[in-house]
Structure formats: C-alpha cells, structure tokens
Amino acid sequence: MEPYWEPVWLTLKLATVTTVILLLAGTPLAWWLAKTRSWGRDLVGSLVALPLVLPPTVLGFYLLLLLGPDGPLGRLTQGLGLGTLAFTFPGLVVGSVLYSLPFVVQPIRNAFEALGERPLEVAATLRASPLARFFDVAVPLARTGFLTGAVLGFAHTVGEFGVVLMIGGNIPGETKVLSVAIYDHVEALEWAQAHWLAAGMLVFSFAVIFTMYRVEKRWR
Amino acid sequence: MTSAKRFSWIWVFAIGLFSAAGAGAEPLRIAVAANFTAAMQVLGERFEQLSGQPLSVSYGSTGKLYAQILQGAPFDVFLAADQQRPRLLYQRGLAGQPFTYATGRLVLWSAKRGEALGAQTLKVGGFHKLAVANPKTAPYGAAALSVMRALGVAERLRRRLVTGESIAQAYQFVASGNAELGFVALAQVVLTDAGHYWLIPQDLYPPIHQDAVALARGGDKPAAAEFLAYLRTRAARAVIERYGYATD
Known part of the structure; x- marks a missing residue:
C-alpha cells in the first residue's frame, strides 16, 4: 500500500511542471495570437482551443498511438535513448501540457489584446526597445491574465482524469495522480480513503479559485 | 408547400x-x-x-x-x-x-512474435513494462499477482507493472505496443494470430x-x-x- 500523500505530491508536481512549461511556451504563443494579422491566426487559435472541446479519450487515444513504440513521438524518444513515454511521468507532462494549453494561453492572449496598441506606442516614443516594451510594459499590464492562466492551468491539470487513465498505467509514485487514486478507491469500495482524498480536493479547489478571485480584484 | x-x-x-x-x-x-x-x-x-x-x-x-x-x-x-x-x-x-x-485461464502475452514465453521470461525480466489488470477489482489481475508471487518475482517486477482498470485495458496496453508483455485472459488471445502467449500452469494461481x-x-x-x-x-x-x- 503506498502512502496516502504520494498521489497528492505527484499531482502537485505534475501541475507545477505543466504550469511552468505552459507559461514559458504559452506566453510567446499568446503574444503572437494577440498581435499577428496573419491568416494563420485563426488556424493556430483553433488548434490551441481544441482541448476545450475534445473528450479526453480522443487525446488519450492519439497520445497512446503517438507515444507508442511505432508512433512518431515514440520513435523520437527511443532514438534519444529515453525509451517510450507512455506510463511515465514525462508522458503525463506531455499529455497535461496539451490538455491544459487553452486554459493558460487564452487568458494571457485576452489580456494582451485588451492592452491595445497605445501603451506600447507610448513606450516606443520613449525609445523603449521591443524587448523592454514587452517585459516592462506588456507583461506587467497583463498580469491578471498571467495569474488567471497560471491558476486555471494548474487547477485544470490537478483535475485531469481521462487522459491520465488512458496513458498513465496507474503506477504509484509515477503516474497514479489524485483523481486516479480516488477512482481506484471508489472502484475497490474503499470509501473511507476515497472520502479523504475527495474531500481534500474539494477544499483545495475551492480555496484556489476563491484566492484567485480575491487576488485578481486587488491587482486590478 | x-x-x-x-x-x-x-x-x-x-x-x-x-x-x-x-x-x-x-x-x-x-x-x-x-x-x-x-x-x-x-x-x-x-x-x-x-x-x-x-x-x-x-x-x-x-x-x-x-x-x-x-x-x-x-x-x-x-x-x-x-x-x-x-x-x-x-x-x-x-x-x-x-x-x-x-x-478461465490466465496467459502471459506478447503482441509481437519472438522467443517462447515462460516462467523464465518473468525471472530474467528482459522487458520494461508488464501490463496487468487492477488486482483489487479484476480477478485476472489478482491471479497475475498470485503467479508472480508463486514464481518469487512479485517484488522485483513491482516497479515495471502498468495497471489497466480492467483486463481489457491491460490487453490494449500490450496490443498498442506500449507494454511488451501482459497478463491477460486466454479468451482474449486464443482466437487471434497477434503475437504469442504462455498458458500459465494452473498450479501457480487459484482457478x-x-x-x-x-x-x-x-x-x-x-x-x-x-x-x-x-x-x-x-x-x-x-x-x-x-x-x-x-x-x-
């Protein structure tokens, strides 16, 4: 029997790693989506939003094929000497990044769009370099977008279930996250354990969202 | 109209x-x-x-x-x-x-053709992932655990186990190539040509x-x-x- 905190720790680790990756990769993507006038914008925007609509089983199914030994990603990781990623923590990270992508990119993109051109133009007339305009003007002004994106990305990854169930293999300490642990306990009729984890999730999720609303208000 | x-x-x-x-x-x-x-x-x-x-x-x-x-x-x-x-x-x-x-009967199954499978396969352990059904909810998963205990490899293989929520998912993990081997039901593989299996002796697990x-x-x-x-x-x-x- 694994200790009860193991799935908790693993879930927090997964959500943290996923959120950091999404903030790093999602920010330039959101900036591009907010600023570009190219015809590819709607195409990329739609692709980014897809996980909102797709059932997790679609993602899980294609990830299994992609990550498998004969899939393109599986071949790549095997070629790099990493083995295949299904049933591993890095595999879950790949799945979570895709799954939570719109929850991070969308709020940041909205915040960038809401800035308009004016603050950046003013900064330009004051001879701020493009990088300085981005980091000293756009990012601070879009901070609520970053906050919302980070919190939603984190929370959505914590709440992930279907994708993990399909590509995780339920390995304690490696892929057995909270949601799967709860499902496992319920199926095995171990309801006392299920209650502890589920009630904990409920309180945690409420606290996160409540705190976000409070902080957002203060930041505005 | x-x-x-x-x-x-x-x-x-x-x-x-x-x-x-x-x-x-x-x-x-x-x-x-x-x-x-x-x-x-x-x-x-x-x-x-x-x-x-x-x-x-x-x-x-x-x-x-x-x-x-x-x-x-x-x-x-x-x-x-x-x-x-x-x-x-x-x-x-x-x-x-x-x-x-x-x-039912339990088998050790590989989706690929290759060397004959047997108790030795599990003892030598030349594989990364071994699929089983969740022993808590799936009787075939519990049987797989009995086999590994009887062969004295349960502890050693523990970290290589990937657990399907049912024997159908354990089968799928092997069929999709994401696990090299799996404990599945004979009924799932007996009529297919995919890969090969070892029919596990009945004295290694309760019927x-x-x-x-x-x-x-x-x-x-x-x-x-x-x-x-x-x-x-x-x-x-x-x-x-x-x-x-x-x-x-």
Missing part, C-alpha cells in the same frame, strides 16, 4: 422514427466481466436471434460492476469473473443463486471460476432466467469453450 407545413412533416417523420426505435421489448441489461467480452458478443447475438429478446450489454472489471450493482445500477444479469462477488450479492439478497458459467447471477433488481424477469438457462445449453457451452474456457 409553406415552410410551416414542411416543418410539421419533419415532426411527423421524427416522431415516427423514434417510436419505431422505441418499439419492441425492453432490453435485458447484462453486466459482463471484461475478459468475457468476445464470447459474450457471439452468445448475445445468438440469444437475440433465438429468443427475440434484445440485450443491452455493459463491460467492465468485475469489481467495478459489483460496486455499481451495490449502488443500484439497473442490471438484470451479472456475469462476473470470480465467485466471491456473485456470492456476496446473493447473501445480501441482491441476486439469485450463482452458478459457474466458465472457468478462476466465473459465476453468473440473476439480479434482484430485474425482478423476476423471465428473460433473465431464460438467458442464464441459455448459458448452460450445449450450444452456448461450445461457444464458451471455443474461447478457451472450461465449462463445469
């Missing part, structure tokens, strides 16, 4: 369509352990033809279906992969007297007797008794045996 009129025609058509689909007898709802899926598909089709009674079949791990039945899931018949859970339902007054409809019960929730649906009686006919048993099960 005015558009209002055209609209009303669509309604007439739609209502006709749905009432035609809803006509006929109420389906008999059967909960079936995942290992029995292939056999049940054949048996279900034949039973529907013979009796004219439509079936609605749900597959899952025995433990999951059992938990659902305890919570009032609307099943009329339960084909489990063990004897323990049907017996518990019977003792609680939730089911009729159980009987054994099949005795997997699979019991069926009529559930109390179905009331005394005659169709439930009829289906269970059909499972015991010679024709049905021939199908069950074709999938590698023993009957009686």
